[in-house]
Every structure is written in C-alpha cells, then in structure tokens.
Amino acid sequence: MKVFITILALAVASASAYESVVHPKDLPKVTKIEGRITNGYAAPEGKAPYTVGLGFSGGWWCGGSIIANDWVLTAEHCIGNADSVTVYFGATWRTNAQYTHWVGRDNFISHSNADIALIRIPHVDFWHMVNKVELPSYNDRYNDYNEWWAVACGWGGTYDGSPLPDWLQCADLQIIHNSECASYYGTGIVGDNIICVRVVDGKGTCGGDSGGPLVSHDGGKLVGVTNWVSGAGCQAGHPAGFQRVTYHLDWIRDHTGISY
Template sequence: MKVFLTILALAVASASAYESVVHPKDLSKVAKIEGRITNGYPAEEGKAPYTVGLGFSGGWWCGGSIISNEWVLTAEHCIGGDAVTVYFGATWRTNAQFTHWVGSGNFITHGSADIALIRIPHVDFWHMVNKVELPSYNDRYNDYNEWWAVACGWGGTYDGSPLPDYLQCVDLQIIHNSECASYYGTGTVGDNIICVRVVDGKGTCGGDSGGPLVTHDGSKLVGVTNWVSGAGCQAGHPAGFQRVTYHLDWIRDHTGIAYY
C-alpha cells in the first residue's frame, strides 16, 4: 500500500507540473468582443477568403473555415446559442461581403473532440469568398512537423487589447507533438492535436477559436484553433489545434467532402 501511495503521489506531482490550457473564446473579455491574432499582420483583401467570422446569439465571437459551398468547419467549444451570424468575405469584421443567419438546427458537434460543422446556405465562390481544401486521404498520416502555416482571425495584437476589427494573419511553424506535450502532457496533446510554436508573441488568441490553420505549401486546412497556454497568449508556449487529418472520416461522413 505504501508503494502504491508513493507511485500515486509521484503521478500527481508529475501531472501538476504541466501547464494548463484555455480556450481562446473563454479568455477574459475587454470592452469590445474579444478575438485576436497576436503580433500578426493585417491581411490584404482576399488573402484568406475561406475565413469566416461567427457571431453567436450568446454574444461571443469565433472563427471558422469554408470547406464547401454549404459547410463551415469550426471548434465545438464555440457552438452554442440559438443561432449564429456568419460573416463572409470580411476584411473589416463588421463590413462583410454578405452575412447569413443560421439556426442551431444546422450545428453538428463531434461529442468527443473540439471540432464542429455548420451547414450554411449555398454560397457562390469568388476571390473574396472561397473554400479551403482539406488534406487528402493520402496525407492522413502526414504530421506536418516543421511545416509553416498561416492562421487568420479578427483581433488585437497583444494580451488584453481591445479588438481591432481588421483581419489579422500570422505565420506559424508546426511542431512535433512530443515538444508540445512537454508543456501540457499527453492527456492534453493527443493524436487529434496539432501544435505550433509561439515565437516573439506571435500566435492565436481570443475569438480566434475555431479559425483556420492553413499550410503555406499546398494551402491545405490542417488545424482548427482550440487552445492556448493558460499563462497567456504571449507567454511563448505552444498553441493547440484540432488536427484535421485525424477527422477526415468524420467530416466525410457528415458532409460528403473528401479528397483522394
């Protein structure tokens, strides 16, 4: 019994050594709707036409990615309320090319992973509003280690800043899950997670929840913004995303979208 208790104590001590994480949506709010890319750069018109803003009826803001004429991919922790207003083709957040109101009957949550789908009215594509492709099934085992990717969203440039309404993007490097797990533990960083380095305070934060992580090479959607370090967005610790390749079957089963 003493041996068991010693092992248990060591396990608890080891677990407590890992950092906590927080959903960007749940960070403390400032006077305006919170949501930010920290230390990124303003996006020119049409840079990320697949990025949408999601204004939920409960009053919070998230991001999402257009993956077809009728579907948006986002984070499950964003989903809630009776409806969402989807902002399409916005560079200035409140000046979208157009918006659609979508009732909660069109929300599909995963249940065991922080990823969700929203069925949208059919939208036509052009240079300001377009889809992003998912990885193909041939790439389902690609871990994308050390690949560069871009994340985009609306928000401030530092912890605690108010929301500047202009779309921001930031270039981030994907890291091996073992490096990420050294901060947060394997209980947080499972096979369904993909992480990026946060260098010089550059990363995701606030209402960037649910937004896209898209590779520079090939422009494939590989991540859905999930969490940042509980120490803050600019603490220099990795940020986590749902790994899209892990969910290709789930996405296909609900939407019919797949790349072979």
C-alpha cells in the first residue's frame, strides 16, 4: 500500500485540489521485470562516487550522499525505526560494493522538522570510486537553481512497480520554480525547504531512490536530497520533490562542522 504524506495544515477542501505525494521507498514493488524502462541510464563506473546505498535493518533500501570522510546525508524517512544500516560504498552493481560499513542507530541524526538526516560513518579515504560531493557554499544559500540541470543517481526502480535494479542508474533533470511545483501539490507540501524537478519521458526518481543525491551539472554541488514523487506514480510526468540543501546548511554545519 502506498504511504502518502499528509500535511495537516491543509484544509480538507483545499487538499482535494492538489495531488498527493509518496516517498519513493514506499512505492509498491513487483518480483519480476515487466513494462518499459524509461527513466535514467546505467551509470559508468565511477560516475557518482559520492552515492552510497543504504540497506536498513528493517529491510528497506535507500540512497545517500557522502559529504565528508565521516558523514552521509540522506532522508529522515529512510531512517524510520531502523536499528542499524549497512552502507555500501563505491558500488556500481548495487550489492557489489568496494566495501561496506555497519552503522548503529546511535549514529543517526534526524531533523526534527524536515525530511533530511545525517549518518555518522567510520572514516573513509577518498579515491576515484569513493569520494564526497561538495555542499553549496554560503554564498549560494539564496540561489534557487531555477532551470538549472542536475543529475540524480540511485538504485531505485526504473519504472513504476519495478524491482530494484542491480546497476546504478542516473537521470539528468531540470530544476523548476517552486511555484510550478506547488501548482501540482500545493504550498503546504512545496515550501521553501523543497526543490523540485520536471519529470519528462518518465525520467526521474522512483522506488528505492529515497535519500539519494541531486547534484548540479554546473559546479557539481549537492542541491537536493530525494524526498517524494507524485502519488500518481514515478512516470506520471508530474514533478518530483527533494529537500533543498541550501535551506539546511546551518543544520548540517551545526552537527558536522561542514561548511563552505
């Protein structure tokens, strides 16, 4: 069953005018390949060395981004009630990582008011298969990135109802104005902390991509953390939403000391 985000601040009458959204990790899955793969492309080895796979003790899969030798950024809804997570580093083939680390719940830091979280990891050394992605600088904190192109990567479903692919997938996506995104979902969902992308020809995030990165083509900065897609499905052609990283720079700095 799909788990829909409910925004209590929306009145019932106004809520009915907008679409619902769903966390990608909660989309239903199938056990066999069916339909047409339309979103994304198989990533060449080393394409996104900052992308990690997160296998949580509850049995679900999410993505994340290495932002320092000892920190990963992901979505809060990925953390859930998990007691631990296995972090897959440098994997192009989903479970064939360069190495893995087990991390207990005492290393999870969840945001109290937004769908973003941190995972403290054992120190990892960087090389071409495992590396960090830089956050936007404080000089860019008011950049809305409207109409910029960015790339999202992960091991999420390659179409609605898809099983998780084995090979890392990426999709090049264009960031849109929040007003365009809010026309689908309302301002109760699309607040200042959200950044949205157009979904064209089915290209976008899907089941299993929760918590994964959205990285700008220009400058290679982490601008979004995968949060939700349309309740109508990944391939419905409606915008997908991410936590806007520039909105959370202070929170990230306060917990990790990372800032530019």
